[in-house]
Amino acid sequence: MSEGPERPPTPPSSPGEPIGRRALIARLGVGLAGAAMAAPILMSGRSLVPNALYEAPRKVKVGPPDHFADGPTFLKDQRVFVFREGKVFHCLSAVCTHLGCTVQLMRKERTQEVEFHCPCHGSRYRGDGTNYAGPAPRPLDYLRLELAPDDAQLVVDLARTEDKGWRFTL
């Protein structure tokens, strides 16, 4: 067996085996070209997500938790009801799901159960936000409550709705 003058063809690389020089350079080239194309695409995509918006914050501090009495409290500026039962809080949006009027807190005559009635088109909601009469298409929104890490005030997140029955425990 004599060695031929031609270089042996680059063996196809398989896992575990060292790959040849040419294959390596070819792969590197393709990889770099791919990265060079992907990077601007990713950056363009990133530019669509703003770092800051010029609008009022959707997380609003509404005061220390112990300033709330047990039961519902209506906050006019935020149009929400904050409910307190001891250490458990929850927050219902007061915006009617029909056309956006502010629902009014009512108490049932005998049981004193809380209800919400919309003054505009007569939609009615139970205390847990379930709609049961009128044109309202869905229950009142549960909004997320948090505790501000800096000064321990209760924070209403007007942008984040939670599942029905959501509770925040201190």
Next chain:
Amino acid sequence: MFRYDRILLAAAGLLALGICVAVAWEDARPGYAPYQEEFKSLVEERFGPERAAAVPAGLQQIWLEGAERVDRCTSCHMGVTWQGLDDVPQPFTSHPKAPLAHHPVERFGCTFCHGGQGYATELPAAHGWVEHWEEPLLDRHLSADYRFRDPLAFLQFRCNLCHRFDREIEGAPYINRGKRLIEQKGCRACHVINGRGGAIGPDLTRVGEKEPEQYDYSRLTSLPTLFGWQIAHLQNPKSYSPETVMPDFGFNTEDAQAIALVLLSWRDTDVPAELLPGAILRDVPTPEEAERERVMREGEGRFFVEKGCFICHDVSSFGIVSATKIGPDLALAVEDAPRRFGRTLDDFLMHPSGTMEVVLSKQIPLTEDERREAFELLKKAYEKHMKEQGAQDGGKPR
């Protein structure tokens, strides 16, 4: 043949890729990121991991809509609204509580009081230490430059941008001292200040607007700045403008510093009206309107206001006036109901028909007790109406 263009192309491609990666790196590591990490570990150390997890990340800002300002200072100065970080060095120190009581951060932001460039997120630019940013941060360094005893003295300058018409400003002793001296020494004898005063010297109402180029610093031995010129001139007017007739009042350095702070603060501001002290930005009712409203809210007919009946109905004898007058005057309901519905008023209230059936079930749901209360009140309103009617007819009972 070796193709040089391929190498060129490859090099350009690599360069472009490099730039992209560098930009992405910059974007991922903005100037405030190390401060935020440091603050997070500080909170973890002091208050535990739970509160550290709640520390916000990314660009923080206070958006002041009316002022068209955005203050991003809290991106680094994260401790401003925190409690219990008073002893921590800047940039994480808690803000003193007293000034924030009347100037909540959410409404006033930072730069109205402190100066600096709210939009900027890198240190020299944010503190206004860049060319052409003319509202630098009024910090200790600036106070030290002018040898103030109080390191926060310069900060008081910006209090007077809004509080220029207040005689005394709580927490601004330099400004108060300057204003007192201006009154005591009778500056108004020669100068117009806020529309009052003599015409010998220039009007000082907007003296803070005078450009730095309009001053002659050639004789000055201190810093060649507006503030340096004012202090030197106040202490020795003739040395700095030889033709002046302004007397030397013998001000000591602190007097001159105090007056100079007041003088330079007399300038135009872009503070929106709703943030200015004493501005009334609401409809103030006339005394008659206020009284009418009081009667409606608190008078004997307040039930009809609380329940919303007044939206459609007058109750004239109780002073309740409906803006819409959709329904009839309820002062006459006792005699009106039988005429309209063929039933007595109490029967109608208990079992309404027509429009009122809808209103009393949907818009104004009344309990049985409330319906009875409404009936009693309407009887009273009718009696009152009849009495008034009788008095008008010359005292004859009808």
